Amino acid sequence: MRRHLLAGRKHQPHELDVVGLQECAAFRGLHVQRGEIHDLTGCGVDECHAGQYGKAGRRCPEARSGRYSRVSHKAQSMPHQARKRTQVIVVAVALAVGAVAVPVAAMFYLAWARAVRDEQEQLAEVAGRVMLRTRRTMDETAQALWALEPLRTAPCSPEHIAQMQAATLNTISVQEMGFFEDDLLKCTSWGITTQTVHQGPIDAITKDGVKLSRDVLSVVRESRPLLAMRYGNHNVLIDPARLVDVVIDPAMQLAVATHAGALLATRNAPDPAQVRHLVGHPGKDLDDSHVMVSTEDGDVVAVVLGPRSRIADDLARQQRVLLPIGVAMGGFMAAGVVWLSRRRLSLSGELAIAIRNREFCVHYQPLIELRTGRCVGAEALVRWQLADGSYVKPDLFIPVAEETGQIVQITEQVIAAVGRDLGAALAADRTLHVAINLSARDLEGERLLGLLDDLTRRGIEPRQVWLEVTERGFVDDGAPRAWLDKARAAGYVVAIDDFGTGYSSLSYLQKLPIDALKIDKSFVDTVGLETVTACVAPHIIELAKELRFMIVAEGVETQAQADYLLAHGVHYAQGWLYAKAMPVEEFLVFANT
Ligand SMILES: Nc1nc2c(ncn2[C@@H]2O[C@@H]3COP(=O)(O)O[C@H]4[C@@H](O)[C@H](n5cnc6c(=O)[nH]c(N)nc65)O[C@@H]4COP(=O)(O)O[C@H]3[C@H]2O)c(=O)[nH]1
Known part of the structure; x- marks a missing residue:
């Protein structure tokens, strides 16, 4: 697990937090000690947290606490995972020894x-x-x-x-x-x-x-x-x-x-x-x-x-016949134990347990209307909460879940959580919407559509539910397309997520059954830079405008990016400039501020 947590991360937001917060604190003459900022001048702690990560009046809730609690939180998950691994290994070794000893002893007997x-x-x-x-x-x-x-x-x-x-x-x-x-x-x-x-x-x-x-x-x-x-x-x-x-x-x-x-x-x-x-x-x-x-x-x-x-002579004869059987059975059972423990130690094995124990919760990242600066919704981002309270980020387990098909069960839990968390808020405010991420493997069968319909039974209108599908979901012309057509016909809004990172060419865009387009953070990052890919974002924006899609920019981190996007007609933005993903209670406060 440790390897998974450390390797292959797309973003490292919390490490940035620490560096940024320290820089900010130093600039403002604040003192940083053991993850806490002590205000030596009597002012500026909040500004520091807010100024670095949130725009005025809208402080990022993760920075607001004045602690790097989530950084240390994440670090704390390591010993927890290591302890768990050690436990699993100890149990596995004991079982493997037992698996060999029991049949061999049974054969002796x-x-x-x-x-x-x-x-x-x-x-x-x-x-x-x-x-x-x-x-x-x-x-x-x-x-x-x-x-x-x-x-x-x-x-x-x-x-x-x-x-x-x-x-x-x-x-x-x-x-x-x-x-x-x-x-x-x-x-x-x-x-x-x-x-x-x-x-x-x-x-x-x-x-x-x-x-x-x-x-x-x-x-x-x-x-x-x-x-x-x-x-x-x-x-x-x-x-x-x-x-x-x-x-x-x-x-x-x-x-x-x-x-x-x-x-x-x-x-x-x-x-x-x-x-x-x-x-x-x-x-x-x-x-x-x-x-x-x-x-x-x-x-x-x-x-x-x-x-x-x-008896001794016959015993020796019996042992010659039976002991190899016992050893073979023991070897087979030990191999089974090793296989099971490896599975248990593997991420997909851990995921299976997490799904069974319903260890997933959803955090919400606000979506801002660029023109008004108003929060008009949120993207539901799944979080895997470990026993010690720390979270595993989705980049680490979603690819495995997609590969193994476990993603379908995770999506089911996400949809159920969205209904519980935001049902009342969405029913009360028709201008709000929630975006749910779907994987290509989700776009099969009727079950998920049924779960989405359950949301509407909570008083949410289908148009308040955006279904974010990556380009891969549109590659196949068969079942996933038909599934998306059905969802659109039912009134749900379909958005293409991380646009530009996959296979789609811009001309391909006009053939897709979508209502909204999310520009990937990698293109937003190029805004205002003199890079080769800097011209891609304006192209995507222009074409999306022509096709009358709603346009959302992901990963907006600076005011300059926000200004540029607004000037070019992008409707919505999402990013750390406004807020990170947060628990529902904090999101509801954020949305009403
Ligand atoms: N550096 C930086 N990052 C920003 C900024 N604003 C947002 N992000 C991060 O970018 C990701 C946006 O989600 P995504 O593109 O759908 O990318 C998502 C999505 O593809 C997948 N994912 C998350 N939740 C679900 C889910 O419920 N179902 C499925 N199928 N995939 C999910 O995991 C990906 C990663 O999710 P997260 O780790 O939550 O990471 C989120 C979000 O926290 C920013 O300004 N700067």
């Missing part, structure tokens, strides 16, 4: 979550196989038991023992079968029992009514602790290792437990406490050392634990 999920899925598949194995073992064992109940032979008769032997041999999981009477083992599949053996405590009862007892030892042969399944008077002994006899990674740990948490079978020595925890909370889990999964059916719970280190 996703890779971790997917690695854990994959591992748990593998464990769940093993748990499913363990459960299937357990179910089959228990089911076939139960079948063998049910086949002997009720007993159809004499208990422990050779036939009965043969039946038990056959069941033992035919059922792979069964190691031994026994027959109990009055809680005592009477015989087994291997013959009559001579020892006193009681039925052990029951750990669980299946939904089929089979009772389960752990850690039972065979009385017939030496064995490790077995799992007893009992139904009626018979029981079978099975090796619990069968329940967990599935192909697994050696690092995995397995367990089959009852719903009460009693371990029926384990493999690779899982921690009983961990197993019991999973029995109580079936599903998937993860702790500092293990990934865990459990699955259940009505009778038992199968638990599988894998070391957490198993």
Whole structure:
């Protein structure tokens, strides 16, 4: 913004103010200190302000204050803008860092979550196989038991023992079968029992009514602790290792437990406490050392634990796939942030915000009838007011707004402001008019004409509204011309602005649909000078008179220029000789003075 404010300025009125005011003060023996004039002689401050910039009795309101407030004002806008820029840059950097960090962190997390999920899925598949194995073992064992109940032979008769032997041999999981009477083992599949053996405590009862007892030892042969399944008077002994006899990674740990948490079978020595925890909370889990999964059916719970280190390999694989995606997303988002912040920092971005926040107001530069010296109207000049109260001059942002098309919204705000500001004054005094600047891009569609009609609904007559269009607005013979014809037909006055600075030749002038011509300041400046272009102003004036246009001279700064223009038949003048653009309240005072 700073660059914009400093570069490409057409006029530098405030700097002229300072120099001029200082010179004037010195001439009159006044003392200038910190932007204020102190009257050491007791007179002359007002004269100095008025004499240098306004004609007698009509002091330029900007000079009247005795301060160079607008000069310092403008200077103050720099730190404000710089602060704003810094804020935007800081926010943009923070967002850009976030834009990269968030997707990369998200991908780290996703890779971790997917690695854990994959591992748990593998464990769940093993748990499913363990459960299937357990179910089959228990089911076939139960079948063998049910086949002997009720007993159809004499208990422990050779036939009965043969039946038990056959069941033992035919059922792979069964190691031994026994027959109990009055809680005592009477015989087994291997013959009559001579020892006193009681039925052990029951750990669980299946939904089929089979009772389960752990850690039972065979009385017939030496064995490790077995799992007893009992139904009626018979029981079978099975090796619990069968329940967990599935192909697994050696690092995995397995367990089959009852719903009460009693371990029926384990493999690779899982921690009983961990197993019991999973029995109580079936599903998937993860702790500092293990990934865990459990699955259940009505009778038992199968638990599988894998070391957490198993995740690492899969994690590295997932990261190889996902991290580049995260980095790409981060880069994309960071680029978006950079693009947005650049846009925000760009003038058009600032303009968009200013339009949304309605930061524009209008100042009015009086238009003087040369013959009478009377104020007969004003040119509405848009001002972009910054948060610190300073203004951005239109030369700085109008070209950008025209380029981007934002000018249409600005013009809409200007027309609305003119209605609010001058509606009553124009309705009360039909000799006053207001000139509104339009850009070529404004001359399309019906919307703006509708807004102008809103002005007339405030009691303003169309002839009191001058539409100032630069030569560019007339270059195109198509839509803009038709638009201007419509506006003229509705009674609005069309003026060609900055005449002579563009493409139009003098002969072209007679073909234009205009009522008034504004002579550009650059030609007014040549009045009375011995320059090559000094002859242009009289030519323009003569032709405009021939074509019966109203003639306005812009940028009149000296009385000599005003005298010359009056002598040559120019009707109106506008310039710092009379007044600069000013807020509406000051203009209304000026117009009535
Ligand atoms: N050095 C000097 N300058 C004088 C003197 N008298 C007037 N000026 C300045 O000359 C410009 C006259 O307006 P313009 O030729 O229409 O030139 C305008 C106009 O082309 C454009 N502009 C201003 N307001 C609007 C608007 O509402 N819409 C559009 N489309 N353009 C606007 O911005 C231009 C610059 O406007 P401003 O900065 O307000 O500058 C104004 C005014 O302050 C003088 O005696 N000496």
